Amino acid sequence: MTLLAALSASSPAVRGGAKRLARALASAVDAPPARLHAHYPVVPGSLTAHLQLRTGEVFTGGSFGASTSAVGETVFTTSLVGYPESMTDPSYRGQLLVFTQPLVGNYGVPRRDRDQYGLLKHFESEKIQCRGIVVSDYATKYSHWNAVESLSEWCEREGIPAITGVDTRALVHILRDQGSTLGSLAVGPRPLDPAAIEWADPNVENLAGQASTDAVRVFNPDGDVHIALIDCGAKYNIVRSLCQQGARVSLVPWDHDLSASLDQYDGLFISNGPGSPSHCTATIAQLRHAFAVYQRPIFGICMGNQLMGLAAGLDVYKMRFGNRGHNQPAVDLTSGRCVITSQNHGYALDDSKMPAGWDRYFVNANDGSNEGIRHLEKPFRSVQFHPEARGGPLDTAYVFADFVASVRAAKAAGVPPVMQPAEAPSVAQAQAATA
Numbered sequence: 001m002t003l004l005a006a007l008s009a010s011s012p013a014v015r016g017g018a019k020r021l022a023r024a025l026a027s028a029v030d031a032p033p034a035r036l037h038a039h040y041p042v043v044p045g046s047l048t049a050h051l052q053l054r055t056g057e058v059f060t061g062g063s064f065g066a067s068t069s070a071v072g073e074t075v076f077t078t079s080l081v082g083y084p085e086s087m088t089d090p091s092y093r094g095q096l097l098v099f100t101q102p103l104v105g106n107y108g109v110p111r112r113d114r115d116q117y118g119l120l121k122h123f124e125s126e127k128i129q130c131r132g133i134v135v136s137d138y139a140t141k142y143s144h145w146n147a148v149e150s151l152s153e154w155c156e157r158e159g160i161p162a163i164t165g166v167d168t169r170a171l172v173h174i175l176r177d178q179g180s181t182l183g184s185l186a187v188g189p190r191p192l193d194p195a196a197i198e199w200a201d202p203n204v205e206n207l208a209g210q211a212s213t214d215a216v217r218v219f220n221p222d223g224d225v226h227i228a229l230i231d232c233g234a235k236y237n238i239v240r241s242l243c244q245q246g247a248r249v250s251l252v253p254w255d256h257d258l259s260a261s262l263d264q265y266d267g268l269f270i271s272n273g274p275g276s277p278s279h280c281t282a283t284i285a286q287l288r289h290a291f292a293v294y295q296r297p298i299f300g301i302c303m304g305n306q307l308m309g310l311a312a313g314l315d316v317y318k319m320r321f322g323n324r325g326h327n328q329p330a331v332d333l334t335s336g337r338c339v340i341t342s343q344n345h346g347y348a349l350d351d352s353k354m355p356a357g358w359d360r361y362f363v364n365a366n367d368g369s370n371e372g373i374r375h376l377e378k379p380f381r382s383v384q385f386h387p388e389a390r391g392g393p394l395d396t397a398y399v400f401a402d403f404v405a406s407v408r409a410a411k412a413a414g415v416p417p418v419m420q421p422a423e424a425p426s427v428a429q430a431q432a433a434t435a
């Protein structure tokens with residue numbers, strides 16, 4: 001059986017894209033080192049690359065990034081713009097990112113300018129965080145007033161493989177049907193032998209711990225209220241959004257022991273982050289303790305929502321293919337108002353049974369999944385979506401103004417940060433309960 005026949009037999013997606021695949025494989029099989037003759041014109045003379053799913057499907061295209069290979073969870077985003085922001089979002093760590101927007105790369109990659117807080121203005125962290133990218137039609141020409149290099153040059157410089165010429169519609173159908181799937185992206189004339197690929201699931205690792213800061217970092221030191229931002233892989237725009245509201249922000253590691261210093265903070269904030277929230281037992285224990293003793297506002301975003309839910313007593317589950325994009329509708333259950341939100345998550349809280357004292361806050365209008373929780377008496381709430389956007393709609397940017405205003409009001413009213421009820425669990429007790 002020829003390679004093409006074998007692949008065609010194994011995958012409806014490959015059968016669907018047979019013409020394009022045949023062209024690419026003609027070069028891939030017969031003329032190593034292969035040059036690309038794919039459906040879409042790509043970088044002239046580019047090498048052949050293959051995206052192989054663990055379930056057997058193979059997509060052949062052209063390499064436009066680093067000539068290396070990567071294995072990761074294959075996920076897709078429906079965002080139309082914002083590849084520099086998405087690719088540097090630490091929540092994409094461990095993943096091969098598929099863009100459903102067909103044309104990618106047309107505005108290049110921006111300068112590495114920094115803002116007044118020392119944060120990169122146009123990226124969400126210092127480096128590319130996803131393990132590879134998959135696009136339908138890489139734009140070989142870019143044009144933007146702020147661009148300094150092409151997407152191809154950036155990927156190559158940062159050692160990230162990238163493939164173009166992939167039928168991403170067919171690929172997304174597969175990922176929607178069978179759920180996010182491990183994938184291998186490799187540059188070379190032929191697909192790899194699936195038996196020789198190390199199919200390591202990134203979600204077994206504590207990716208949030210890897211993405212977190214090692215040491216406490218202070219931003220906007222002259223701010224009038226002091227917020228501890230627990231860093232599970234925080235996007236820069238979360239730090240910036242708090243600073244812009246006038247807060248002093250201490251970015252603390254995911255497992256930082258806050259219990260001894262809770263009274264120094266006017267508010268707590270829990271960031272987004274990659275991977276499964278269940279690895280962050282230290283954070284969950286800190287939050288359990290804080291829920292019992294802390295009196296000032298607490299807020300969480302995305303992973304922060306999941307960690308607050310776990311600490312409150314909810315369960316978390318892995319979604320079939322997650323919600324990633326800039327067009328996810330979420331309904332605020334306190335007002336009935338629907339907002340369009342930016343999202344990037346593969347796990348969700350099971351809010352079918354809420355623990356005593358808590359209620360659902362937002363719900364996804366597409367699939368009914370949880371989009372936030374809130375405490376009924378204390379000022380503790382969290383959202384599954386990304387109010388800081390980047391890229392994405394600014395419908396919910398008000399969240400930061402509201403949060404910092406509530407922090408300021410609690411401070412002005414003289415609410416003591418900590419009150420120790422007799423029954424409050426210590427962090428050690430909470431940790432033992434989460435282990």
Ligand SMILES: NC(=O)CC[C@H](N)C(=O)O
Pocket residue numbers: 091271272273274275276277301302303304344345346347348
């Ligand atoms: N953006 C995030 O914080 C993602 C949270 C978590 N890693 C998930 O995929 O659900």
